[in-house]
Ligand SMILES: O=C(O)CCC(=O)C(=O)O
């Protein structure tokens with residue numbers, strides 16, 4: 001059933017040096033960051049095109065058609081009428097910038113490495129689990145934000161002092177926004193509009209990931225984030241206001257996406273691809289770096305709880321469109337997902 005996976009290697013990550021520390025020391029990216037396959041280098045020839053993401057007008061008459069069209073062609077879209085004030089978005093970005101500006105020692109108080117063990121949450125970067133893994137030029141703060149009673153508050157920074165409150169508020173906002181989007185997405189598939197939200201339940205998983213991409217002296221050879229899909233149902237991203245860098249694969253070409261300054265980007269993840277029986281494909285996306293600009297983003301991953309079983313919605317399986325994915329437990333899927341993610345591979349084939 002399963003394709004063989006590379007054997008897990010000892011976690012080398014406990015000896016890590018943060019990317020930001022390398023960038024600040026003026027260090028060129030070491031060889032484990034360099035993309036070896038020349039055809040996969042970030043700056044292809046011709047260079048990627050730039051285009052605005054399609055806009056979905058939530059709450060307007062055509063919202064369902066807009067969502068369907070943008071998910072079928074891009075797998076992502078931007079929303080402007082999301083109900084969050086521009087000043088709140090600025091605050092969220094400021095908090096992210098302020099955190100990464102702190103001295104490394106201060107940030108290490110929230111390190112994801114405890115007693116030389118690698119944990120999923122906290123300040124750090126991706127775990128090295130396979131030999132030859134290409135590393136990404138990024139540091140992040142990764143926190144479980146929902147269910148609330150499962151938060152590991154000891155990893156929630158108290159510096160900057162508004163971070164906890166701002167993240168809490170953003171979690172509540174994201175819950176509302178994602179439920180709204182999921183109802184419209186269900187309608188666009190002519191399903192009961194509560195199908196996705198009732199499957200998620202009221203206390204579904206939300207992971208927050210504050211991404212920081214330092215300047216990189218070799219943006220032509222190194223990724224901020226290598227090409228990947230998300231393992232989520234949907235992801236809500238607040239991109240940097242000034243620096244583009246997110247690219248999506250569309251019709252076989254990489255496109256740098258642009259958005260209005262106060263828009264959120266919403267992309268679907270593998271869980272939606274599975275539940276929609278492949279009508280919507282989870283988009284492959286990546287992040288590039290720059291030699292003279294750093295970049296932040298805040299991604300909120302909305303997922304089914306780990307114990308839930310997901311599979312294609314029955315209504316979307318018929319003679320014309322047979323079932324394309326098996327039913328699987330979210331927890332099992334995510335395990336395969338992270339293993340393959342580190343190898344730059346997709347997990348969806350396993351489903
Ligand atoms: O930085 C971005 O714009 C996208 C981040 C992303 O794709 C992720 O965190 O999975």
Ligand SMILES: [Fe+2]
Nearest residue numbers: 228229230285
């Ligand atoms: Fe992503």
